[in-house]
Amino acid sequence: MTLCIYFAAPAVWDEYCELLPALLAEAGIAAEVVTEVRDPAAVDYIIYAPSAPLQDFTPFVNCKAVLSLWAGVERIVGNATLTQPLCRMVDTGLTEGMVEWVVGHALRHHLGMDRHIVNPGHVWDPTCPPLARERVVAMLGMGALGTACAEALAALRFQVLGWSRSPKAVAGVECLHGDAGLEAALRRADIVVTLLPKTPETENLLDARRIGWMKPGAVILNPGRGPLIEDAALLAALDAGALGHATLDVFRIEPLPADHPFWTHPRVTVTPHIAADTRPRGAAKVLVENIRRGEAGEALLHLVDRARGY
Numbered sequence: 328m329t330l331c332i333y334f335a336a337p338a339v340w341d342e343y344c345e346l347l348p349a350l351l352a353e354a355g356i357a358a359e360v361v362t363e364v365r366d367p368a369a370v371d372y373i374i375y376a377p378s379a380p381l382q383d384f385t386p387f388v389n390c391k392a393v394l395s396l397w398a399g400v401e402r403i404v405g406n407a408t409l410t411q412p413l414c415r416m417v418d419t420g421l422t423e424g425m426v427e428w429v430v431g432h433a434l435r436h437h438l439g440m441d442r443h444i445v446n447p448g449h450v451w452d453p454t455c456p457p458l459a460r461e462r463v464v465a466m467l468g469m470g471a472l473g474t475a476c477a478e479a480l481a482a483l484r485f486q487v488l489g490w491s492r493s494p495k496a497v498a499g500v501e502c503l504h505g506d507a508g509l510e511a512a513l514r515r516a517d518i519v520v521t522l523l524p525k526t527p528e529t530e531n532l533l534d535a536r537r538i539g540w541m542k543p544g545a546v547i548l549n550p551g552r553g554p555l556i557e558d559a560a561l562l563a564a565l566d567a568g569a570l571g572h573a574t575l576d577v578f579r580i581e582p583l584p585a586d587h588p589f590w591t592h593p594r595v596t597v598t599p600h601i602a603a604d605t606r607p608r609g610a611a612k613v614l615v616e617n618i619r620r621g622e623a624g625e626a627l628l629h630l631v632d633r634a635r636g637y
């Protein structure tokens with residue numbers, strides 16, 4: 328009997344405790360999914376949210392993998408007690424949610440929707456926005472989420488630049504990498520989307536110097552992680568009118584403190600970390616596929632590279 332323990336949000340346990348046993352049985356795996364265990368050495372798999380109180384993995388001596396329900400693993404990747412393989416979450420619900428958030432907010436700025444939604448003077452200004460094909464979007468991060476967003480924007484005919492650590496080829500996207508690639512992307516883009524993981528290399532990636540490379544009036548969308556952008560540098564560029572707007576979903580401190588200037592800045596839109604959520608229905612299938620692979624001795628999906636930090 329394979330034993331899985333769930334250390335994640337109690338609010339969605341009811342859903343997982345229905346979905347997982349049914350899917351495990353369908354996959355032909357005799358397994359039990361529990362939230363408490365007397366003998367940690369008996370646990371085969373840990374289903375885990377990095378917000379869970381469990382931080383010491385030492386007692387789980389026979390655990391074959393820790394399966395994160397989150398895509399971002401910066402809170403757990405450096406945990407020295409975690410010696411087991413760590414898998415992050417990649418699922419269609421997360422991806423579709425992120426595509427909708429990014430495309431929605433990109434279109435808001437591209438079309439200048441605010442001009443018509445908030446028009447207290449009832450000004451009749453028939454200026455048409457440019458077409459998407461005349462607008463450049465830079466996607467910083469071309470992983471599971473960034474690539475899906477880049478493809479969706481390219482399908483709308485935006486000129487999409489993708490930037491990642493390693494070179495890539497994605498149809499309809501001009502792929503760049505390295506420092507020179509970042510500078511080219513920032514200098515050319517009207518809209519910059521940051522969909523990178525938080526690692527020592529990506530922290531403060533958008534600092535005053537790199538924000539200074541951006542086009543006058545350019546817009547930033549950050550659904551990645553708060554520390555990717557230096558808050559003070561962003562606020563200074565917005566105050567000076569160098570940047571047009573920042574739409575931010577993630578922050579250094581969450582919930583965003585009530586007195587943080589982002590809340591009241593006229594050029595900032597705050598969304599409360601809702602860009603993409605892990606939905607149990609899709610995520611349970613990914614968990615079960617990895618448990619099946621683990622039991623069959625096959626390679627696990629979405630393994631985190633501890634040295635890279637993502």
Ligand code: NAP
Nearest residue numbers: 398399468469470471472473491492493524528550602603
């Ligand atoms: P992923 O598949 O691991 O992709 C990460 C991308 O970032 C890859 O393209 C990687 O390059 C690139 N990258 C990492 N370090 C880099 C560096 N130093 N320089 C240049 N490129 C670098 O991750 P994902 O699934 O797309 O998720 C991305 C992030 O989104 C997560 O880590 C999380 O922080 C965030 N997220 C936010 C929400 C939300 O609701 N706001 C929800 C889910 C996830 P390579 O391809 O070369 O490795």
